[in-house]
Amino acid sequence: MSYSQKMGGKRTQTDSGSRSSSSSILQDDQEGFSPTSSNALVLVQNPPIVSSYNERIRPMLDAIDKLRNLMVMEEGIQLPTIVVVGDQSSGKSSVLESLASISLPRGWGICTRVPLIMRLQHHSDPEPELSLEYNGRVEHTDEDNISEDIVNATNLIAGDCKGISDTPLTLLVKKNGVPDLTMVDLPGITRVPVRGQPLNIADQIKDMIMKYIKPDESIILNVLSASTDFSTCESISMSRSVDKTGERTLAVVTKVDMAPEGLLEKVTADDVHIGLGYVCVRNRIRDEEYEEARSIEDRLFETDPFLSKIDKSMVGIQVLADKLVQIQAASIARNLPDIVKKINDKLNSYLSDLNKMPKKLSSVAEAMTAVMQIIGASKESLKKILVRGEFDEFPDDKHMHCTARLVEMLNKCSDQLHECNVSDPKSNFLKEEIAILEEAKGITLPNFVPHNAFLLVLQGKVKGISSIPIEFVEQKSRP
Numbered sequence: 001m002s003y004s005q006k007m008g009g010k011r012t013q014t015d016s017g018s019r020s021s022s023s024s025i026l027q028d029d030q031e032g033f034s035p036t037s038s039n040a041l042v043l044v045q046n047p048p049i050v051s052s053y054n055e056r057i058r059p060m061l062d063a064i065d066k067l068r069n070l071m072v073m074e075e076g077i078q079l080p081t082i083v084v085v086g087d088q089s090s091g092k093s094s095v096l097e098s099l100a101s102i103s104l105p106r107g108w109g110i111c112t113r114v115p116l117i118m119r120l121q122h123h124s125d126p127e128p129e130l131s132l133e134y135n136g137r138v139e140h141t142d143e144d145n146i147s148e149d150i151v152n153a154t155n156l157i158a159g160d161c162k163g164i165s166d167t168p169l170t171l172l173v174k175k176n177g178v179p180d181l182t183m184v185d186l187p188g189i190t191r192v193p194v195r196g197q198p199l200n201i202a203d204q205i206k207d208m209i210m211k212y213i214k215p216d217e218s219i220i221l222n223v224l225s226a227s228t229d230f231s232t233c234e235s236i237s238m239s240r241s242v243d244k245t246g247e248r249t250l251a252v253v254t255k256v257d258m259a260p261e262g263l264l265e266k267v268t269a270d271d272v273h274i275g276l277g278y279v280c281v282r283n284r285i286r287d288e289e290y291e292e293a294r295s296i297e298d299r300l301f302e303t304d305p306f307l308s309k310i311d312k313s314m315v316g317i318q319v320l321a322d323k324l325v326q327i328q329a330a331s332i333a334r335n336l337p338d339i340v341k342k343i344n345d346k347l348n349s350y351l352s353d354l355n356k357m358p359k360k361l362s363s364v365a366e367a368m369t370a371v372m373q374i375i376g377a378s379k380e381s382l383k384k385i386l387v388r389g390e391f392d393e394f395p396d397d398k399h400m401h402c403t404a405r406l407v408e409m410l411n412k413c414s415d416q417l418h419e420c421n422v423s424d425p426k427s428n429f430l431k432e433e434i435a436i437l438e439e440a441k442g443i444t445l446p447n448f449v450p451h452n453a454f455l456l457v458l459q460g461k462v463k464g465i466s467s468i469p470i471e472f473v474e475q476k477s478r479p
Helices: 054-069 092-100 146-158 201-213 234-242 263-269 290-303 317-356 364-387 402-419 431-439 451-465 467-477
Strands: 003-006 042-045 081-086 116-122 129-134 137-141 169-175 181-185 218-225 249-254 278-280
Touching: 054 116, 054 181, 054 317, 081 092, 081 201, 081 234, 081 317, 092 116, 092 181, 092 249, 092 290, 092 317, 129 146, 137 146, 146 169, 181 317, 201 218, 201 234, 218 234, 218 317, 249 263, 249 317, 263 278, 278 317, 290 317, 402 467
Parallel strands: 081 181, 081 218, 116 169, 218 249, 249 278
Antiparallel strands: 003 042, 116 181, 129 137, 129 169
8 A cells, every 4th residue: 555645735846846847737746645733743544546546637637649650749849748758777667667566577687688768657447458569560468478478569679689679569458556657668778798689779768768868858758777877877968958047857766775875965965966856766566566565665765764854755666656747747748738839730731732733533424524634734845845945844853954055065066076086186197098099009090089088088987976965865765
């Protein structure tokens, strides 16, 4: 059973809660907090991870998911997206498992090898519905087999080796108590390829991450291990390169039970400029039930001498779920008008192109009429170009200005003919002709060139230039 904190009738305000990035849609998250008679911490039973925003968010989120399935992003229309990034073994899978209350593939090496689009939907039916969508197919699964089915689907998309693919895999989780969220989980950042991985695997992963986090519509969920120096994390460096102010970056700090000392200073100092704040969580152990893990997490942040000092609005998977739902709602509300405008602009452009296309032909007679019209139009165009020299149909296409191009080609051919000398006139002036005349001596009239000698000289000259007009004609006849 999950719990929430009640502190003297009001929720403690934090830096992240007061940031300007929150909109009015985010300011009713006080539900679930009621006054108590004292300032002591009181644990009360709450529903599972499900936000009070769900009923309002669900229609907008369904619309965004439908647009994502229609692949509008390939048309240059960016959609609000929560992108989950982190170094390898930072605890991403554990965080997503806790949010979705299902088991995801875990282990050494890269577990996520394709973009995993996780669509979480609060489902009133106690029986969960899970399905995988990829490569145009939909496969239904269940909680017992979901992890194995994700691995099998990943292998079909990215191959059985250890490489990655940019083709997404969509996981739809309809389950009672889950928050209404859509997130994209990306491969963990690695530095050294292992056996079976491409040598440039690190660059491939970074390129994929940059593709998803670069758009201004993306919300970056940066998963950091509590034991690491935040300033040296590659995921922090990448998110800061596209979000310098941190206004669209939220950090979730994992494995807090392994390095509790000094964590308060790290998340309050904010040396790496996380604009949307930090949320600290404990990673669930494999054998723990999800509700049991949340109870253990609650007790940890209450009793640990270091972790109990962290503001309660910055700890726990419940807080993380609420923050993500709020941030997602604000992002959708902020970007939806622009998305609608871009879609309408694209639609009008395509409709205009569609209207310019000829109407559908329903009979042979209509087809013959259309062919004759095309032939007639082509004939008139050729007349204008070749006979009248009018190029108003093609003012900018010089290739269609046939007469001018023909004159250019004829002048070039003339130059080639003049430059073509069968023999050098300086060194061989009339020597070939005299030699031919000597060979043609016989009984002839004086001062008359023998007919056969004339033909022999003429054939030699013609043969020397005969290839030039042939090449000219062939060049002109090319399309």
